[in-house]
Structures are given as structure tokens and as C-alpha cells.
Amino acid sequence: MSPFRASFGRYLDLSEHDETLLARYERQARSAERNQLLWRPGDKVDDLFILQHGWACTIRSSKDGDRQIIDLLLPGEIIGIQEFTFRRHITEARMVTPGLIQPFPHESIVDIVEASTPLAITLFAKISCQEALLAERLLVTLHRSARSQVLHFIVETFLRLEKVQHVDLASFEFPISQRLLGDILGLSPVHINRTLKALEHDRVLKKHRDRIEVYDPTRLFEEADFDAEYLIDERDGLKTLLAQR
Incomplete structure (x- = not known):
């Protein structure tokens, strides 16, 4: 099982229907290089990415040039999921290591929500976990x-x-x-x-x-x-x- 599907299964038991639905989004994975830029602040929110292998991060920079890492992403996580309702990205996203990324159109999240209640709830769980990481780091x-x-x-x-x-x-x-x-x-x-x-x-x-x-x-x-x-x-x-x- 891929890290992406396994990450959903950590929260709830997935049905065969849910497994099949998630597998549809894993057909066009591509290689990514260390430090590869995935998007810049201000870019239109189009494709998010499923991180199948490797590490990535999202970054906010101040007007003075100071950088703050917002998220450190590990295999199985969705890069940019917290921005999927935005029109434009507010972060920069980069690979930390070489890896394998899967384009994940933000419209796919709407499709998942409509097709499966368990997967929709799991998406909310994934978002809440990332928020918990940020809150803990702040404290x-x-x-x-x-x-x-x-x-x-x-x-x-x-x-x-x-x-x-x-x-x-x-x-x-x-x-x-x-x-x-x-x-x-x-x-x-x-x-x-x-x-x-x-x-x-x-x-x-x-x-x-x-x-x-x-x-x-x-x-x-x-x-x-x-x-x-x-x-x-x-x-x-x-x-x-x-x-x-």
C-alpha cells in the first residue's frame, strides 16, 4: 500500500470503495529533486501534491527576508492541503530531499468529499493534525x-x-x-x-x-x-x- 493510502488508514478503517477511490489519484507520480520549487507565494492554487517519497516543506517569508518553515511534510502527506480553498498560495513550497510527488488537483478534494464520507472526515483529520503540529511548535x-x-x-x-x-x-x-x-x-x-x-x-x-x-x-x-x-x-x-x- 502506498504511503498516501496508508496515511488515510491510520485514522479510520477504509472500505474497498475508499481504497479504490484513493488509488485513482496515484497514477502520474513524478520525480522531484532536492530543493525543487513546487510553487511560489501568489501562484494560483491549481495542483497540490501528494508526497509519495521524500521530504518537503512550506515556507513563509517576511518583507525583511526572514524565513519561517510552516510545515515539514513527510511521505503520505498532501503538500498545501491547508490552502486548497484559497485562490492563490500564501506559502512557498519546496522539496527538502529528492522524492516522488503526485499532482493532486485541488478539485479532487471536492470529489473525495462528495464520494465518501469516511474519506472526507479523514481529510479533516489530516488538516487538524497539521494544525496541532503548528500549535505545539508555537508553544x-x-x-x-x-x-x-x-x-x-x-x-x-x-x-x-x-x-x-x-x-x-x-x-x-x-x-x-x-x-x-x-x-x-x-x-x-x-x-x-x-x-x-x-x-x-x-x-x-x-x-x-x-x-x-x-x-x-x-x-x-x-x-x-x-x-x-x-x-x-x-x-x-x-x-x-x-x-x-
């Missing part, structure tokens, strides 16, 4: 030290990866540059560099170019002070709602 940014922010984001990314592929906490994929990590957390490159050096010196973890090596998992989770409630896939309220129909 962490406002109330945590730089060290705690970095550790919290690393744990969050590991747990998100664990939902879509086999990962080993001892050493896992993390193709996020120090500059990009700073743009995600709102920290300067100097602050990020100093924090990562301290974490390596303290034998908590080491950031390599495209992966994280964890020396002390217990300390990692303790210092991250991580509450995974906002990452839970179970949607009992959705299942109850569907059962009542």
Missing part, C-alpha cells in the same frame, strides 16, 4: 530553551517517521540542515550550531548531514519533555460519528 518556541526546542523537534520528527516507515532510534533519517532547522524553530544558525555541539559534547546525540545518531535515548526523551498526545492517530470521535450515521 514550544515560546516557552522552551533552545536546547529543549531542538530535542523536542527531533523526537517529534522521529515519532512522525515511525508512522510511515521502519526507523531505529539509534540512527535515523534527518535530512534537515542547520539553517533549515533554525528556520523551523525560529533560531539563528549560530544558536543551532552551539546547541548541537553541546548535545554532542554531553553524549545525548550527534547530528550528521542527513541523519541523527542517538547516544542516550532516555536522556533525549527526558530533556525533550515530550507529550505525544497531539500525535495520536486514534480518532474515537470520528468512529462514533460514523457509527451513528
Whole structure:
């Protein structure tokens, strides 16, 4: 099963009809290069993208040129889903790594909503999960030290990866540059560099170019002070709602 269809199945049990419907949107996948631009702010909202393989991000830039990463997208997620009702994009979207993307016309979301109530509800669940990620990151940014922010984001990314592929906490994929990590957390490159050096010196973890090596998992989770409630896939309220129909 593709990461896209598997991501829907994390929230609700999908029928054969739902599986067939989703499979229709996976026929024209194409390769994408590292740092490839998918759209710019102001571009007309036409195709969104299903991220079948690789990592991507959406970005907002201020008039002064400061960048803020809004979303970090992993396999199975829809790039730009939060903008599908807009006339024009308010973000820039780029690939973080090489990958495989599937054009997903925004009209397809309307088709899915009309064709299947479970899939429509799952789309809302996917949007709410992305909102929860943003809300958690805002709280962490406002109330945590730089060290705690970095550790919290690393744990969050590991747990998100664990939902879509086999990962080993001892050493896992993390193709996020120090500059990009700073743009995600709102920290300067100097602050990020100093924090990562301290974490390596303290034998908590080491950031390599495209992966994280964890020396002390217990300390990692303790210092991250991580509450995974906002990452839970179970949607009992959705299942109850569907059962009542």
C-alpha cells in the first residue's frame, strides 16, 4: 500500500470503495529533486501534491527576508492541503530531499468529499493534525530553551517517521540542515550550531548531514519533555460519528 493510502488508514478503517477511490489519484507520480520549487507565494492554487517519497516543506517569508518553515511534510502527506480553498498560495513550497510527488488537483478534494464520507472526515483529520503540529511548535518556541526546542523537534520528527516507515532510534533519517532547522524553530544558525555541539559534547546525540545518531535515548526523551498526545492517530470521535450515521 502506498504511503498516501496508508496515511488515510491510520485514522479510520477504509472500505474497498475508499481504497479504490484513493488509488485513482496515484497514477502520474513524478520525480522531484532536492530543493525543487513546487510553487511560489501568489501562484494560483491549481495542483497540490501528494508526497509519495521524500521530504518537503512550506515556507513563509517576511518583507525583511526572514524565513519561517510552516510545515515539514513527510511521505503520505498532501503538500498545501491547508490552502486548497484559497485562490492563490500564501506559502512557498519546496522539496527538502529528492522524492516522488503526485499532482493532486485541488478539485479532487471536492470529489473525495462528495464520494465518501469516511474519506472526507479523514481529510479533516489530516488538516487538524497539521494544525496541532503548528500549535505545539508555537508553544514550544515560546516557552522552551533552545536546547529543549531542538530535542523536542527531533523526537517529534522521529515519532512522525515511525508512522510511515521502519526507523531505529539509534540512527535515523534527518535530512534537515542547520539553517533549515533554525528556520523551523525560529533560531539563528549560530544558536543551532552551539546547541548541537553541546548535545554532542554531553553524549545525548550527534547530528550528521542527513541523519541523527542517538547516544542516550532516555536522556533525549527526558530533556525533550515530550507529550505525544497531539500525535495520536486514534480518532474515537470520528468512529462514533460514523457509527451513528
